[in-house]
Amino acid sequence: MPAISHKGAIMPSSPVRKLVPFAEAAKKRGIHIYPLNIGQPDIKTPSQAIQAVKDTDMEILAYSHSAGNESYRTKLVTHYNKIEMGLTIDDVIVSTGGSEALLFTMGSICDYGDEVIIPEPFYANYNGFATASGVTVRPIPTKIENNFALPSISDFEELISDKTKAILICNPGNPTGYLYTQEEMNQLAALVKKHDLFLVADEVYREFAYDGREHLSVMNIPGLEQHAIMIDSVSKRYSMCGARIGCMVSKNKEVMATAMKFAQARLSPPTFAQIAAEAALDTPQAYFNEVIGEYIERRDILIAGLKNIPGVEVANPGGAFYCVAQLPVDDTDAFAQWMLESFQLDNETIMVAPAAGFYSTAGVGKNQIRIAYVLEKESLIKAVQILAEALKAYNA
Incomplete structure (x- = not known):
């Protein structure tokens, strides 16, 4: 057999x-x-997202642009720039969920046998995405006793080798719910710049920060423009898990040009779901x-x-x-x-x-x-x- x-x-x-x-x-x-x-x-789910699909009048359900509908990307950039990310439409590729954005990212920055450092426990599918991409996960343990806070930078540096390409975090975290402090984010930023690595931040839970604390996006850290890659999704923000719409965001032009080749290979993200996601951006605070x-x-x-x-x-x-x-x-x-x-x-x-x-x-x-x-x-x-x-x- x-x-x-x-x-x-x-x-x-x-x-x-x-x-x-x-x-x-x-x-x-x-x-x-x-x-x-x-x-x-x-x-x-916000009613306007569902209604936008119901109101769609089209005779052909066609492919979108491989990077996603221009109208959606334009509106998405406006949404992000409300929190001063300073993005352009070329910094965004719409994906089939945050999952595909992570696969595009690993495919764009890692070769077979390269390593990504991830604080554990982490979103279980990171293991699957790494396996599918031929990437080795180098876990760095966190502890329940201190709410799974960021390990020391010296612990990270012990794992960095010539095969290390990136540090991947989820902020706020799945499965822990841990929200990284501004100091921790700045420590990670300094680390990836020191060792010329990427900092990949899965930020699909960005809006859900509690107890008066604020979320600091990897895209808001000065000097990290060539190192930062953000993963995002509509699944949790708008309770639209079945839409399967996410995005990969970076100001690194070479990374985005490479990711576009992966995006073109899968043709395009779902058309109806992009319509719903674009309408969802009008959801009031x-x-x-x-x-x-x-x-x-x-x-x-x-x-x-x-x-x-x-x-x-x-x-x-x-x-x-x-x-x-x-x-x-x-x-x-x-x-x-x-x-x-x-x-x-x-x-x-x-x-x-x-x-x-x-x-x-x-x-x-x-x-x-x-x-x-x-x-x-x-x-x-x-x-x-x-x-x-x-x-x-x-x-x-």
């Missing part, structure tokens, strides 16, 4: 989606599941104020509830809508599967994302889970109750 590729064999499974078959089986048994595993907000207020309330309820469970340790997120919790179990993969297969409370259970898949270092994070607080507050309260009872039963 013909063999599959080595790259395919080592491609990691998604910690977010790999338990879906067990959840589907539980639903068939009549079990209600609270999905805490995936960052799919229950917030309504009141929408975000309400959404941010809701997420802060959800976070506070969830964190307080988790801290009341014996043996559970949890970091307090400063942004996004995730947290990482450490549980009194040896293997959260087994525990998460058990909750779907063998546990229920009043005919209900929960689905979580085992956190080992958010690490690149083997064996790390096996007693942790990621929780997405994207459900209404009453559901989060019930989900915490279920988790507490499940832990009692599992450890009995």
Whole structure:
């Protein structure tokens, strides 16, 4: 029988989606599941985005420009320049989600065997994107005890070699919710300039910064123009995950010209979704104020509830809508599967994302889970109750 590729064999499974078959089986048994595993907000998509697609009058659903519709890119640049990024339309390539933007980035700045340093835990698909691109991830550990703050610069420098091409961060972080301080961002900026590296910042949760803190974009740091690459997406900002529209942003002309070749190879991003994303840019600030207020309330309820469970340790997120919790179990993969297969409370259970898949270092994070607080507050309260009872039963 013909063999599959080595790259395919080592491609990691998604910690977010790999338990879906067990959840589907539980639903068939009549079990209600609270999905805490995936960052799919229950917030309504802005109505103007949906209406723009409904109002579209076209006889041919045609390709767009490979970089995305000019009208969308122009409006997107105006949106970014409200926070003084100083961009032009040539600094933006529209992608099929932030995922494709990350693939374009790795393809543009890395050759096979090159290395990217990433603080872990990190968005699980970074492992997959790196595998698909032939890139080696060099993880640098962060700790739940200090909310997964940036490691020391000396720790970064110990990992830098002649194969290192970039440092990749998610800010605010998925899965940790950590929001980098201005000092930390400036430290990273100085580091990449010192070693002539790229600083790639996944900023898809930019708007979701809490407790009076502000997000500092990699595009707002002076002197980083040739080093900075920003990844963005409409998925979380406007609760438009299914649109699959993101973008890659950089002022480095050589990087963008290279990325354009990858963009041309896939032809163009989705036409209808660009129409929706362009309309979504008109969303008033009141929408975000309400959404941010809701997420802060959800976070506070969830964190307080988790801290009341014996043996559970949890970091307090400063942004996004995730947290990482450490549980009194040896293997959260087994525990998460058990909750779907063998546990229920009043005919209900929960689905979580085992956190080992958010690490690149083997064996790390096996007693942790990621929780997405994207459900209404009453559901989060019930989900915490279920988790507490499940832990009692599992450890009995």
